[in-house]
Amino acid sequence: MARPCILLTNDDGIEAAGLHALIRALHAQGFPLMVLAPAHEQSASGMRLTLHQDLAVTRRDDLVDGLELNPAGPPIELVSIDASPCDAIILALEEFEQLFSEGMVPAMCVSGINHGPNVSIDVLHSGTLAAARQAAVYGMPAISTSLGTFDHDDYSQAVEATLKVVEAAVEGLPDTPANRLRPHGIRGPGQKDGRSSMGALRMAFQRGDVLLNVNCAGDWDGTYQTTRLGARWYRGAIEMSSVELGEHSCRIGAKEIVLEEVEGGDADALAAGSTSITTLATWPQTHPLATPDALLQAAREADLDGLPRWLTA
Secondary structure (H helix, E strand, C coil): CCCCEEEEECCCCCCCHHHHHHHHHHHHCCCCEEEEEECCCCCCCCCCCCCCCCCCEEECHHHHHHCCCCCCCCCEEEEEECCCHHHHHHHHHHHHHHHCCCCCCEEEEEEEEEECCCCHHHHHCCHHHHHHHHHHHCCCCEEEEEEECCCCCCCHHHHHHHHHHHHHHHCCCCCCCCCCCCCCHHHCCCCCCCCCHHHHHHHHHHCCCEEEEEEEECCCCCCEEEEECCEEEEECCEEEEEEECCEEEEEECCCEEEEECCCCEHHHHHHCCCEEEEEEECCCCCCCCCCCHHHHHHCCCECCCCCEHHHHC
8 A cells, every 4th residue: 555645854954864864764664755855954943934035946866866765665856945944844835746746745744853852942943843833834744853862863763763653643644634735724624523532633633733743862762751841941041252342242052951840741751761742732822723722631641652642542
């Protein structure tokens, strides 16, 4: 049976090792891949858009040979855009018929694998998470995934953890998302259909009203935890320097990261050596499509393997 086509992106750039590791793994599992990623690193870019500028869009067939993929494997095409991760997603979802070969239609978006954690308040700044959220805003099922350390760049464990989540997510996924580009606005398919909380969450994921945020510990112990956002605080974020009289320069980058204990928090799971999997609402609390608090609470229920129960039910 043909596997659904996955749209891949990131914020570390199209030549990033984490993206390439994920490409190899997903391609080996038989997934057709549409890759559209920033030409250069765009870390901490959030949901920034590049407006009213001509943006270079380039096919990167040169990278495919270097990935050493099975030539008899599924289709794969790589394209870069000299812009932000959210720009990449908007281009990919609005113009994929012009950019990719006929028949390649994205069924789900995966953003990553990021180098470094995206937990707690990181989700407000992360370009990796923002790209997944942008895909969800466009009505796509979406996953953000990160290697939760800067201490090394061995992505093998993060790839393993991500594959397990992806395989669970594509189970029962339609080849073409019914809600892509949200043709019905706030009255999309399955908005109020009386499903159980698990069924409602699955439907919310498929129509892009919730997304998944995956973080694999740098020294992963093989366990998974279904989590909520934790509490990490960046202290001493500004380093000031004098340039000349009356002028200064500064650098932004925390001197200290303080973890405040939160029961079931993603940062806590990461510190304990687990892979955290957090269900996030796509929309702000007062938006008409905002996910009810009771449903987000139900999203914290885990199965026996530690994955969200709604994902595997």
